[in-house]
Amino acid sequence: MHRRLHGRAGYRKVAGVTVTAALGLAAVAACSSSSTTSGSSPSVTGHVTVGGFCAPPSSSPVPYREWNEDVAAFEKANPNITIQSIYSAQCDVPATLTAQLAAGTEPDVYETYFGDLHQALDAGQAADITQYVNSKTVPVWNDIVPSAKTPVTAGKTLYGIPIFNYTQGLVINRKLFTQAGLNPDTPPTTWAQVETDAAAITKLGNGIYGYGDYSSGNNGGWHFTSELDANGGAMTNAAGTTATFDTPQGMQVLQALHNLRFTDKAMSATQGLAWGTLQKQMAAGKLGMFIAAPDDIYNVIVPIDGGNVNDYGMGPLPSVSGTPAGTLSGGDAYLFAKRDTPAQIEAGIKWLNFEDLTLGSGQFNFARTKADGQPVGFYEPQLFQGPTGTAYTSLLNKYTTINESYYTTFINANEQPDGQPADDQALYKSLDPVMLSVLTNPNADIPQLLKSATSAVNQILANSNGG
Amino acid sequence: MADLVTARKADTLPPARSAAGGRAARGRAARKLVPEARRNLSAYGFLIGAVLCFALFSWYPMVREIIMSFQKTQLGVTSWAGLVNYRRIFNDPTFWTAWRNTLEFTLLALLLGFAVPFFVAILLNELRHAKGYLRCLVYLPVMLPPASALLLFSYFYDPTYGLFNDILHTLHLPTSQWVLSSGTRWPTAAMISVVIAATWMNMGGATLIYLAALQNIPGELYEAAELDGAGIVKKIRHITIPQTKLVLSMLLMLQIIATMQMFVEAFILDGGQGVNNNTESVVYLIYQYAFAMSSASNFNSAAALGVVLLVVLATFSGGYVWLTRTRDR
Numbered sequence: 001m002h003r004r005l006h007g008r009a010g011y012r013k014v015a016g017v018t019v020t021a022a023l024g025l026a027a028v029a030a031c032s033s034s035s036t037t038s039g040s041s042p043s044v045t046g047h048v049t050v051g052g053f054c055a056p057p058s059s060s061p062v063p064y065r066e067w068n069e070d071v072a073a074f075e076k077a078n079p080n081i082t083i084q085s086i087y088s089a090q091c092d093v094p095a096t097l098t099a100q101l102a103a104g105t106e107p108d109v110y111e112t113y114f115g116d117l118h119q120a121l122d123a124g125q126a127a128d129i130t131q132y133v134n135s136k137t138v139p140v141w142n143d144i145v146p147s148a149k150t151p152v153t154a155g156k157t158l159y160g161i162p163i164f165n166y167t168q169g170l171v172i173n174r175k176l177f178t179q180a181g182l183n184p185d186t187p188p189t190t191w192a193q194v195e196t197d198a199a200a201i202t203k204l205g206n207g208i209y210g211y212g213d214y215s216s217g218n219n220g221g222w223h224f225t226s227e228l229d230a231n232g233g234a235m236t237n238a239a240g241t242t243a244t245f246d247t248p249q250g251m252q253v254l255q256a257l258h259n260l261r262f263t264d265k266a267m268s269a270t271q272g273l274a275w276g277t278l279q280k281q282m283a284a285g286k287l288g289m290f291i292a293a294p295d296d297i298y299n300v301i302v303p304i305d306g307g308n309v310n311d312y313g314m315g316p317l318p319s320v321s322g323t324p325a326g327t328l329s330g331g332d333a334y335l336f337a338k339r340d341t342p343a344q345i346e347a348g349i350k351w352l353n354f355e356d357l358t359l360g361s362g363q364f365n366f367a368r369t370k371a372d373g374q375p376v377g378f379y380e381p382q383l384f385q386g387p388t389g390t391a392y393t394s395l396l397n398k399y400t401t402i403n404e405s406y407y408t409t410f411i412n413a414n415e416q417p418d419g420q421p422a423d424d425q426a427l428y429k430s431l432d433p434v435m436l437s438v439l440t441n442p443n444a445d446i447p448q449l450l451k452s453a454t455s456a457v458n459q460i461l462a463n464s465n466g467g
Numbered sequence: 468m469a470d471l472v473t474a475r476k477a478d479t480l481p482p483a484r485s486a487a488g489g490r491a492a493r494g495r496a497a498r499k500l501v502p503e504a505r506r507n508l509s510a511y512g513f514l515i516g517a518v519l520c521f522a523l524f525s526w527y528p529m530v531r532e533i534i535m536s537f538q539k540t541q542l543g544v545t546s547w548a549g550l551v552n553y554r555r556i557f558n559d560p561t562f563w564t565a566w567r568n569t570l571e572f573t574l575l576a577l578l579l580g581f582a583v584p585f586f587v588a589i590l591l592n593e594l595r596h597a598k599g600y601l602r603c604l605v606y607l608p609v610m611l612p613p614a615s616a617l618l619l620f621s622y623f624y625d626p627t628y629g630l631f632n633d634i635l636h637t638l639h640l641p642t643s644q645w646v647l648s649s650g651t652r653w654p655t656a657a658m659i660s661v662v663i664a665a666t667w668m669n670m671g672g673a674t675l676i677y678l679a680a681l682q683n684i685p686g687e688l689y690e691a692a693e694l695d696g697a698g699i700v701k702k703i704r705h706i707t708i709p710q711t712k713l714v715l716s717m718l719l720m721l722q723i724i725a726t727m728q729m730f731v732e733a734f735i736l737d738g739g740q741g742v743n744n745n746t747e748s749v750v751y752l753i754y755q756y757a758f759a760m761s762s763a764s765n766f767n768s769a770a771a772l773g774v775v776l777l778v779v780l781a782t783f784s785g786g787y788v789w790l791t792r793t794r795d796r
Contacts (some may be wrong), residue, residue: 095758102766124543207627218759270627272647272738338543342634426760433740440742441649453562463555463765 012408014280048343051084052107053334053351054091060304062372069361074354076114082346084108092116092332094218094425101125101303108337109348112328114151114330115424116405117159130158132345138353144387147417152333161349163356163363165331166293169410170318171301175311176201176208176288187289187315188320191256194289198266201288208289210266212281213257215439217274221431222424226328227253229418230317236461243457245431246450249407252320254438262442270324271439276300283307291317294378294407302375309375313406316413326379329417331381359388359395366399377402384427423464430456470532529777535770542740551770556756562772564744566750570728574749576659576661576726581719584670588677589594591706602678606671611670617735620664621646624736646733649742665732673718681707720787724780730754 031084055071056063064087071083079321091111100106101123112120120126135141143164152160178299180200188194198210214220224245225235233249236242262269279296281287283305293315299306317324334352336345355362369376384392404411421427434449504511539548556562591601608616623630624645632642647654689704697705708715730750733739739751749772759771 095754098758120545122541124540143612216740269644270628271626274738372497423760429755429759432738433744436647436738436740437649437742440644440647443666444649452560460760463768 007066013443021200034054046343047082048341048347049082049084050108050323050340050347050351051086051345052110052111052337053085053355055085055087057087057089060090060251062303062374064267065373066368070355074351078347078350081350083351102140102406104337104339106337108340108344109334109352110337112160112333112335113424114148114162114165114333116158117154117333118423119276120122120159121154122352125335125338127158127338127345128159129161129345129349130156132342132349133161134157137346137349138233138357140359140384140388141236143384144357145361145384145385147329147382147419148331148333148383152335153330160335161266161352161357161454162331162333162334162383163352164295165329165383166295166380167327167329168291168293168317169287169327169413169415170315171282171292172289172294173282173285173311174313175285176204180204180288184313185405185408186318187313188318189316189324189409190412191252191318191320193322194318195256195259195264195266198260198288199264202264202266208280208286209268209290210264211260212267212273212278212287212290213435213439214273214275214278215436216272216412216432218425218428218432220435221404221428222328224250224253224435225421225424225428225429226291227318229328230319230324230415231327232319232325234418235421235427238456241461243427244448245275245457246454249320250450251446254434254450256318256320257372257435258438258444258446267439272436280305282312285311287437294380294410298375298378309402314410316410316415324413324415326418327415330420331456342366364392364395366395370399370401375402375404376400377404379407403409423460426460426464427457430460469738471663487584503531529563531677532770535767536705536774537767539767548767552765554767555765555768556772556775561744561747561750561752564745565749567727568628568658568744568746569748569750571655571658572606572662572665572729572746573723573726575654576665576729577659577719577722579662580666580669580673580726581722582759584673585664585677585715587670588681589703590676591674591678592681604676605674608668611668613731614735616662616668619734620667624660644739644742651743651745655711655745657737657745661729661732661736661746661793664736665726667730673722676718677711680711708757720784724784727776727780727783 014228018224046231055067058064067085071085075081075083085108091300092113094113097106097110097112098118098119100110101120104123104125105235106125112246117126139162147164148165149158152158152162161339170187172184177187179201180197182197182200187407188197189346194211201208214223228245228250229234231249231253233245233247233253235245237244247368257267261271278287278290279300280293282290283301297307297309297312301307301312317327334348337458340348358364360367362381366376377396382389434453437444437449481773526690537547537549538545539551540546540737564568583703587605591598591605594601611619622628626632626644626647629645631645635642643656645660650656674697684706688710689702692702692706728750729748731737733741733746733748734751734754739754740747752770753772753776756772757766
């Protein structure tokens with residue numbers, strides 16, 4: 001799931017993006033006073049510097065400016081805290097994080113995917129923050145959905161703060177659907193319909209392809225997992241000890257992809273693609289459909305790749321039945337380095353509360369986002385429940401700029417979030433070659449590919465479980 | 468031959484260092500050890516710097532790697548694990564595939580990467596005009612950062628928009644998937660594509676070294692051969708190759724060691740694994756173990772595989788040195 005180019009914080013910034021200076025400062029001041037008056041961290045005494053927060057790079061000028069405004073406002077309200085940002089297009093690069101954890105050189109507060117806690121604990125690099133997080137330091141804490149807290153919790157010990165979550169669906173290019181004579185309000189829900197629609201879109205020519213998918217950078221396995229979940233399968237058994245994707249459900253997914261590539265000729269011959277490539281194709285108007293979470297539209301395709309938000313919509317994940325049985329779900333969280341001082345942990349939590357978990361502030365400053373001409377109103381993240389969830393929806397609706405009807409079938413499908421398999425990245429890595437073979441080899445032996453991948457994954461799981 | 472070399476060396480040395488004088492000098496040096504050491508203080512200083520650098524950045528990591536290969540780390544605690552990491556890598560189904568691919572790359576890289584620069588050097592040596600210009604052209608790819616050169620080739624190889632398929636299409640020839648070809652039978656189209664890119668990237672350096680060696684061959688040898696009626700093939704076989712044997716054998720060993728560590732080429736061209744793992748190399752597998760699998764990443768297993776690679780390369784190098792020494796005698 002290495003799907004996010006920018007750290008979530010970075011692109012949350014895109015979502016929480018920009019305003020006029022006066023509006024921004026007003027909102028920020030309101031939020032910072034709320035976080036200050038919420039009683040958080042009175043124990044942060046003396047000056048403390050805390051670093052590692054994922055900030056958008058200067059090549060994304062609007063979110064970059066907004067981030068810096070937020071930091072300035074926060075530091076003004078908390079003069080004893082200095083926030084050191086990491087300006088990067090992608091903060092959580094799995095290989096880099098793995099190396100940092102092994103060397104103990106991770107930032108004070110580091111961004112991770114939901115599946116990363118296990119390796120942080122194994123490396124001995126995750127601080128216990130249980131005593132620091134409560135309804136005073138993070139007022140919305142009790143309303144954060146349990147599925148977002150589970151990935152940062154081991155036993156009864158809390159190690160991180162979740163700041164984003166997602167499920168996946170089928171992103172469509174409404175403009176191409178219309179040009180191909182298809183109805184963009186009813187995106188395909190079965191693989192058979194995907195094939196038919198993709199073939200129709202491909203007939204538009206001019207380098208346009210109906211469907212795209214990943215097959216490298218762990219992204220092929222990541223998408224296969226989601227497609228398998230939607231088709232009623234699962235990557236492993238519940239205990240996470242045995243691979244379970246060599247099934248008719250797995251075969252059907254791969255066969256559909258193979259058909260799209262070689263029978264329908266609705267996918268490009270250029271394969272081996274990783275995260276970031278399909279978004280560019282979509283923004284350039286060269287791709288009809290691909291699997292993604294909603295934030296790919298508002299975080300990447302529109303603000304980074306220059307797409308027009310009105311050209312896109314979403315349907316549920318395709319499946320053989322037309323009703324997705326589930327979806328891979330994930331998200332992002334911040335963990336704290338074991339070496340952090342209590343003051344750093346308190347300061348880090350205070351910043352995260354201000355920037356990522358306060359309605360009307362940071363990523364949820366929808367007034368600013370709207371004022372800056374960025375799209376507002378997407379279905380995800382769905383981070384809150386209870387009163388905060390209601391307030392969040394109300395705030396979102398107040399500033400919505402997108403046409404929500406473009407996402408109706410995705411929202412109505414209400415896909416069951418299945419989380420991610422144990423040792424997720426390792427499993428995705430093992431499935432990349434399968435996806436690549438299916439998308440490049442006209443004579444791909446799908447049963448044999450699944451059999452070999454099952455053997456490899458069982459080996460990984462056995463090693464992880466002490467075998 | 469060895470006597471001749473010794474005699475030549477003796478001729479070139481100052482009298483105090485000749486065989487008889489050397490013994491006397493050693494005797495004097497033993498009596499004046501301290502003043503001698505003082506005189507060479509700066510030399511020792513430089514030597515210490517170099518030794519420290521090697522110790523810190525080469526030898527220590529190697530020793531550390533060997534230690535790590537027998538350990539495991541869980542929940543921040545490192546403990547001895549015996550041969551667990553070695554068992555893991557030998558039980559990995561991709562272990563042998565990676566070795567097979569690495570050997571395939573090495574052999575193909577030798578065929579192309581060893582022979583092509585040699586013949587390009589011969590051609591350049593024979594040229595009478597535009598020598599400097601062509602040498603510059605041949606060396607130019609070496610100046611490109613490897614990642615840039617490989618990205619360039621990834622565009623050339625693109626099955627949809629790539630230059631190579633455009634050319635084939637224009638000539639009404641069948642196009643190819645190049646690095647994304649799915650075959651697994653030796654030699655695979657995917658691996659040949661990788662080797663072509665690698666050869667283009669690296670041949671400039673080898674060509675210049677060959678060229679320098681060729682220019683040291685006395686012209687009289689060729690003139691004599693021509694008088695004896697030798698053609699170009701015979702001249703290459705009986706003069707050029709024997710006269711450049713030392714350089715050839717040195718580059719052969721360096722090339723084998725370098726190609727056995729293939730990583731960046733496939734990593735950039737096809738993500739490292741290729742279709743059906745047909746370009747996955749041993750070093751890529753090390754990378755996978757160490758970094759690419761997040762929670763299942765395992766530096767200790769990566770270290771074990773690194774040790775196996777080290778042993779293979781050290782054995783090869785040792786055997787090679789032993790064989791060439793024997794031959795010289």
